[in-house]
Amino acid sequence: MNLKQTIHHFVNTQTQLDNLDFFIVRQDGIVLYEHSMLDAQIAGALISGVWHASHALMSLLPLTSEKEYRLSFDTSNQGVYILNFKMVGQDFYLGLLFKEEINPAMLKNKLRDFVTKLEFFVNKQNSVIEKSDVRKSYLFSNLEDREIDALFSFAGGE
Amino acid sequence: MSFVNYHTKEINCKIVYYGPGLGGKTTNIQHVYQKTSGSVKGKMISLNTENERTLFFDFLPLDLGEIRGFKTRFHLYTVPGQVFYEASRKLILRGVDGVVFVADSQVERMDANFESLASLEKNLTEQGYDLEKLPLVVQYNKRDLPNVMPIEEMRERLNKRRVPDFEGIANTGQGVFETLKMVSKLVLLNIKGGLD
Numbered sequence: 001m002n003l004k005q006t007i008h009h010f011v012n013t014q015t016q017l018d019n020l021d022f023f024i025v026r027q028d029g030i031v032l033y034e035h036s037m038l039d040a041q042i043a044g045a046l047i048s049g050v051w052h053a054s055h056a057l058m059s060l061l062p063l064t065s066e067k068e069y070r071l072s073f074d075t076s077n078q079g080v081y082i083l084n085f086k087m088v089g090q091d092f093y094l095g096l097l098f099k100e101e102i103n104p105a106m107l108k109n110k111l112r113d114f115v116t117k118l119e120f121f122v123n124k125q126n127s128v129i130e131k132s133d134v135r136k137s138y139l140f141s142n143l144e145d146r147e148i149d150a151l152f153s154f155a156g157g158e
Numbered sequence: 159m160s161f162v163n164y165h166t167k168e169i170n171c172k173i174v175y176y177g178p179g180l181g182g183k184t185t186n187i188q189h190v191y192q193k194t195s196g197s198v199k200g201k202m203i204s205l206n207t208e209n210e211r212t213l214f215f216d217f218l219p220l221d222l223g224e225i226r227g228f229k230t231r232f233h234l235y236t237v238p239g240q241v242f243y244e245a246s247r248k249l250i251l252r253g254v255d256g257v258v259f260v261a262d263s264q265v266e267r268m269d270a271n272f273e274s275l276a277s278l279e280k281n282l283t284e285q286g287y288d289l290e291k292l293p294l295v296v297q298y299n300k301r302d303l304p305n306v307m308p309i310e311e312m313r314e315r316l317n318k319r320r321v322p323d324f325e326g327i328a329n330t331g332q333g334v335f336e337t338l339k340m341v342s343k344l345v346l347l348n349i350k351g352g353l354d
Binding site for chain 1: 194
């Protein structure tokens, strides 16, 4: 199993976030898991961007130790909540969008619990994931111009 | 850092358009957006100031179809070009797989081009990229304006690595897809993860 499959496998066994819009996103904004009808690629880019910007803003303070940050942008019943966590040595974000929530604090708590379990599950599979994902050589040794042209055929002959 | 999913046969790559302010980065991806059919393009988002200058980034996801059985998805980003947004540019370069440097061909913008190129090199080096290996394409934009520098001189000054380069007039679309195709090809050829 690769990382994406491992995440899907884990999430499918969980029910606590069933009715929520959430995304698991890499540092570069690529979405590894989506549980939402919203545009996942847009959500991934924005979740990653807002986290990076907030982290950079916080780093203006001369702090001596790195804390585990959480990012909230919310009212009493709707908003965005983002958590940062590590899997197989890399940073990821879990971004939640919610509305009409009676108890957002409880929801955030559920999310933190979910992330802890996910980290534990994925890191337990670490050796298996790495074996299947680490590849040394190049995926394509050559590509012809006509293959690239075919990818961009939508551009109407440009 | 590109992401290849061998199980679903998907490739995801990040391309960043970099360059001086008002050089035509946003216009490049707006043209791509306009020419893209519904099934291929996602929504384009622009985080702008009130006067339409890029504040944080523009983002355009492109689902391009298959190449050798792999579904290919490119994420196009632009950085804000204005000098004082350096911190944002650093953030957007994280995880980049390929860069398009959009230079402004007007003679009076050469200093801005140099400054932007130096900032690109510094930011990539700080993030651990090997500048010799990262796919890079240069576009000399605004070739339709009267006060442009000759192309050979621009090449001499801005493209010392002799990476692929193109002349462009982004607001008419000239050179936009040539540039994007080239950087896409270089990025795909640079993906680690052979099937052998």
